[in-house]
Amino acid sequence: MTTSETTDTRPRCPMAPPEFDPLSEAALRDPASMYTTAREKSPVFWSDLIQSWVFTRYDDVFRYLNEPELFGTPVEGQITVPDEFVDRFSPELPSKMMTAMDPPVHTPPKKAVQQGFLRPNILKLEPRITARANALIDEMIAAGTECDLMTSYSDPLTMHTLMGLLDLPMEEAEAIWNLGESSIRVLSSSQIPMDEPERSQVWRAYVEGQEHLYQIIDERTANPGDDIISIMAAQLDDEGRPALTRERIAQHIAEIAFAGHDTTAQLMTNMVIYLSEHRDQLALAVDNPKLWPNVVEETLRRRPSAPFAARRALRDVVVSGIQIRKGDNVWFALASASNDPAHYDNPVEFDVQRRRPMDHVAFGRGPHTCPGAPLGRSQAAIGVRTLFERLPDLRVADDYSLDFAPLVIIPKRNSLQVHWTSPRH
Numbered sequence: 001m002t003t004s005e006t007t008d009t010r011p012r013c014p015m016a017p018p019e020f021d022p023l024s025e026a027a028l029r030d031p032a033s034m035y036t037t038a039r040e041k042s043p044v045f046w047s048d049l050i051q052s053w054v055f056t057r058y059d060d061v062f063r064y065l066n067e068p069e070l071f072g073t074p075v076e077g078q079i080t081v082p083d084e085f086v087d088r089f090s091p092e093l094p095s096k097m098m099t100a101m102d103p104p105v106h107t108p109p110k111k112a113v114q115q116g117f118l119r120p121n122i123l124k125l126e127p128r129i130t131a132r133a134n135a136l137i138d139e140m141i142a143a144g145t146e147c148d149l150m151t152s153y154s155d156p157l158t159m160h161t162l163m164g165l166l167d168l169p170m171e172e173a174e175a176i177w178n179l180g181e182s183s184i185r186v187l188s189s190s191q192i193p194m195d196e197p198e199r200s201q202v203w204r205a206y207v208e209g210q211e212h213l214y215q216i217i218d219e220r221t222a223n224p225g226d227d228i229i230s231i232m233a234a235q236l237d238d239e240g241r242p243a244l245t246r247e248r249i250a251q252h253i254a255e256i257a258f259a260g261h262d263t264t265a266q267l268m269t270n271m272v273i274y275l276s277e278h279r280d281q282l283a284l285a286v287d288n289p290k291l292w293p294n295v296v297e298e299t300l301r302r303r304p305s306a307p308f309a310a311r312r313a314l315r316d317v318v319v320s321g322i323q324i325r326k327g328d329n330v331w332f333a334l335a336s337a338s339n340d341p342a343h344y345d346n347p348v349e350f351d352v353q354r355r356r357p358m359d360h361v362a363f364g365r366g367p368h369t370c371p372g373a374p375l376g377r378s379q380a381a382i383g384v385r386t387l388f389e390r391l392p393d394l395r396v397a398d399d400y401s402l403d404f405a406p407l408v409i410i411p412k413r414n415s416l417q418v419h420w421t422s423p424r425h
């Protein structure tokens, strides 16, 4: 947040309703629930908590995510490389994160990254996902009849898939995890500043994590494989020169590390909760496995893993009758839009047979639409299908605790207790 914004005391109306509290019990159980009244009465409201306008209606979210000239993601000048790292890390690099650029500069790197998620690349990873899913379930069965699904299954399966995408050995997993964590903190520092010693620690992890990848990127540039690092290194611009420098590739890997992990792991765990609570819907997917992709989509619609997309107004604009000023922060409430009764019949019903299952905004829309969606979809469908095939009566514990990291912008589930009785070996 810049100084001018923190001292901006203009009155903002309408204000957030009292139930807009992402860490309340009701919102942790169902994030969409905190928008029900607002969407009808004040579909655009101001939240002091997140210092942002919040857009709640499907129509506004869909329309304005597709208008990057009105709502952009610029962090230019807002993320400063600390003095101790400027010799090692170019000060212009933070503004070259994919999530921090707007078209047209955003378009070529986005295209380069998307090449790594084309159908053949995903198909190649699917046997690996299935094999790892079964190995993790073997370990769960060997350990008893209950476990914490996040740490025993959703997190490790997702990390294993990511390492396959990058074609890196599992010994590198911790380094990639740390790189992803530091990356999200650096990105969010444009809104939530860091103090010492956190600032130096985070930047050291971020810079060293990327330097560690330089040699690997050089090797893949010289001897390309078919992994996403090689694919990014092989992309050429219109003049036939490499589209991305080694430093830019390392930074995009850092983004992939943070954007690709929690989103998919949380999705799988959310699927298990919905199916455990709606056994009729589980029975439909078991009887007709073609419905597993619909389970993925319906879960994403009801509970998007990324509950919002953040932007800044680049011009003055009126949205649903409310004046938004240039420079104001805006939070596109994906969890609200995907549950808007003006767009969906019975939006709170979990229905794996919806006619247009992919009609939701859980992967965003417009230029920043998630490039990893094909991988997230594939892993979640395989992962949860395999889980219920091996553990058909798997259930979430009746008294499962709402164990979330207390992050207002993205409350992240730490654990989920599940149990079963009759495994299939």
Ligand code: HEM
Residues within 6 Å of the ligand: 098, 099, 100, 110, 165, 255, 256, 259, 260, 261, 263, 264, 267, 300, 304, 305, 306, 308, 309, 310, 361, 362, 363, 364, 365, 367, 368, 369, 370, 371, 372, 373, 375, 376, 377
């Ligand atoms: C099912 C799981 C996933 C969900 C729900 C999800 C959701 C999202 C959303 C909503 C955005 C757009 C944010 C915005 O507009 O500001 C996004 C962007 C992004 N996602 Fe995903 N994602 C998932 C999986 C993945 C995976 C598996 C990867 C990579 C391995 C990935 C990589 C990215 C990247 C790099 C961006 C930034 C794109 C850009 O700024 O142009 N995501 N994701």
